[in-house]
Amino acid sequence: MIAVTPDGATVIVSGQSxxxxxxxxxxxxxxxxxxxxxxxxxxxRHDGPAHGFDIPSAMAIPVTVSR
Amino acid sequence: MIVTGASSSATTSVDLATEAYSTATGELLWSDRYDGPGHATDNPYAVKVVGDRVYVTGNTEGQGTRFDMSTFAYDLATGKRLWVQRYDGASHYDDTSWGLAVTPDGSKVVITGTSQDTDAGTDYVTIAYDAASGKQVWLGRYDGLVGSADRAHALRSNQFRGAPAIRSGQPASSAW
Known part of the structure; x- marks a missing residue:
């Protein structure tokens, strides 16, 4: 998965690692x-409590919020 | 930013987890885990952020109802779950939600997916929820031309010329 912040400054990628x-x-x-x-x-990184298969499905970047 | 996915649990198989990170630092801002009533595999497929809300949809295991289409609204700032809606088809077979859109005015959250009500196959099921309350506004069921596998996979709302229109199906048209 890949997305760019609305201000164009940051590229974010996510997947299984x-x-x-x-x-x-x-x-x-x-x-x-x-x-x-x-x-x-x-x-x-997100490692679930069981340290098993943790698989991200989707991501989204808010348009108006910058923190 | 928001990431949603499957997260292994020591006691409840796999839970649907949703997390918010700071886009500037990567710091974890909040994390929510949802374990469906069946305590089995819970998995999201789509997330949208609109205004101060985060909407997630996917399938979670019900108690004796196999997978049910499950849709969540979170407060973007805190991660508080504002509402959860589950849809279980009449036969309690697998109901899986694949896509989510929010109408341009922000008033409705619409999901689409596949629902099996008979042994003949699956239908598209599209459900609109009131964004504020989570209450179901309407439900559309499309069985196709024959009693076979009809699977809706993606959904987008359209605001061209101010006329909201919603299309679902597979594959998604490149014109959208």
Whole structure:
């Protein structure tokens, strides 16, 4: 999945990323880049309580809210 | 920004999780987990943010009703669940929601998906909910020309010339 913030400054991608647990199941992995330079701005991972298969389905960026 | 997906649970199989991150820092702002009544696999398919609301739809397991089309409204700022609506077809077979749109005036949330009511196959089911209350406004069921598998997968509302129009089906027309 990929989206760009309304101000065009940030590109955000998200998908499945294997976790560090021994089972190697997946987490949600969401990564933001500076749209101009490509510099990685941040990463956020979601690993469910069972550390099993965590799979993101969809994402959305609010149009008016910038935090 | 909002990400929604399937999240493994230690006690309730897979839950439908929705999270908000700061677009500037990636910080987790809020996280919500929903476990359907059947405590089995709960999985979203679509999310939209309109104004101060987040709308998510997907399928969650009911108690003895297999998958039901499940739609959620959250407060964007806090993640508080404002309403949850579940649709279970008459035969309690699998009902799966694939797409979600919000009408241009923001008054209705419309979802579309597949619902099996007979052994003959699935129909498109399209449901409009009142965005404020979550109350069902209307439901459309399309059985196609033969009793077979009709599957609606995507939906978008149209505001050209101020005339709201809604189309659902598969595949989505490139003209939209």
């Amino acid at each position: 294997p976790g560090t647990a021994e089972n190697g199941y997946s987490d949600w992995g969401t990564v933001a880049y500076d749209a101009k330079t490509g510099e990685q701005k941040w990463v956020n």
